[in-house]
Amino acid sequence: MTKPKVFRDENLQNEFDKNGFVKFHMFSKAQVKLLQDYYLETQSEHETVIGRKKFHATNDTDNAELIASADRFIKKIMFEEIDKHFYNYKTIAANYLLKQSSEESDLGPHQDLRFVDEEKYYSFNIWVATEPTSKENGCLRFLKGSHRMHDTIRPLPSYPWKYESVISLIPPYFTDITTDIGECIILNHACIHGSYPNLSGHTRIAAILAMIPKEADIYHYFLPDGNPENEVEKYAMTLGDFISLKVGYRPENALLIDKFKYDFSPINTSQFKVWINQNMSNEKTRMDKRYKFIRSRLSALVKSIGL
Numbered sequence: 001m002t003k004p005k006v007f008r009d010e011n012l013q014n015e016f017d018k019n020g021f022v023k024f025h026m027f028s029k030a031q032v033k034l035l036q037d038y039y040l041e042t043q044s045e046h047e048t049v050i051g052r053k054k055f056h057a058t059n060d061t062d063n064a065e066l067i068a069s070a071d072r073f074i075k076k077i078m079f080e081e082i083d084k085h086f087y088n089y090k091t092i093a094a095n096y097l098l099k100q101s102s103e104e105s106d107l108g109p110h111q112d113l114r115f116v117d118e119e120k121y122y123s124f125n126i127w128v129a130t131e132p133t134s135k136e137n138g139c140l141r142f143l144k145g146s147h148r149m150h151d152t153i154r155p156l157p158s159y160p161w162k163y164e165s166v167i168s169l170i171p172p173y174f175t176d177i178t179t180d181i182g183e184c185i186i187l188n189h190a191c192i193h194g195s196y197p198n199l200s201g202h203t204r205i206a207a208i209l210a211m212i213p214k215e216a217d218i219y220h221y222f223l224p225d226g227n228p229e230n231e232v233e234k235y236a237m238t239l240g241d242f243i244s245l246k247v248g249y250r251p252e253n254a255l256l257i258d259k260f261k262y263d264f265s266p267i268n269t270s271q272f273k274v275w276i277n278q279n280m281s282n283e284k285t286r287m288d289k290r291y292k293f294i295r296s297r298l299s300a301l302v303k304s305i306g307l
């Protein structure tokens with residue numbers, strides 16, 4: 001089934017549909033500076049969580065006033081540009097994402113929460129950093145096309161992740177996406193992605209805005225703890241419900257519209273390898289060549305020292 005389009009530029013839409021992410025220039029230096037200044041003004045309120053998290057978001061603070069005000073500010077700046085690039089969309093919530101300079105700020109392979117019926121729609125983030133990003137300060141990395149691998153429900157507060165069983169096999173197939181000032185990455189929440197640890201010596205700041213196609217309904221999936229049958233609760237959400245949502249708790253005022261048992265069984269290694277072979281021939285060839293190169297260098301080294 002064809003999913004509704006949201007990009008005005010057909011090439012960007014096609015790349016996003018194929019890979020699960022796309023990068024392009026969207027913001028001016030002045031807009032990026034405003035996003036940075038707002039963060040710096042609210043830094044101490046954001047950093048109340050850094051004792052326990054080196055990668056953190058505005059939402060993690062549980063400070064309803066800060067969450068609402070950051071949401072308004074990021075949207076104000078992003079709305080100056082969004083309609084030039086997108087149509088037929090609606091927005092969910094905006095947040096800052098902060099990577100403290102620490103080995104512990106690494107973000108391993110994951111998918112984001114699910115907000116819509118993904119058989120018909122998709123949800124995505126506009127992600128923009130306030131400085132150029134690279135491997136050194138924690139740029140994003142993607143498993144190209146992985147949003148099309150399997151249907152997955154990704155509820156809160158936690159769930160058995162379908163790809164946990166193959167998580168260590170994923171990073172070699174990641175594609176790193178660096179960005180310049182003003183470039184944004186549009187990422188499908190179902191695409192497997194991660195980011196490097198930030199080792200730059202200062203905090204990497206990014207702002208995100210979550211969006212969905214206009215006709216999609218917004219849901220929140222909740223998997224209560226101590227629930228061996230994995231019965232998922234599905235809530236119809238308003239934007240206000242998201243702003244007041246406390247991580248780990250049911251939404252307070254949203255309507256429960258469905259309860260269903262879901263099969264969270266993990267993918268196995270051979271299924272993953274089949275998918276990689278079918279979908280990532282370029283990356284696989286690159287890895288095979290690298291492996292052969294390293295093997296030949298090692299054997300030359302062994303010969304040269306007469307072992």
Ligand SMILES: O=C(O)CCC(=O)C(=O)O
Nearest residue numbers: 097107112125195206208
């Ligand atoms: O900002 C990052 O380093 C990671 C972003 C991310 O995982 C996300 O937006 O879902």
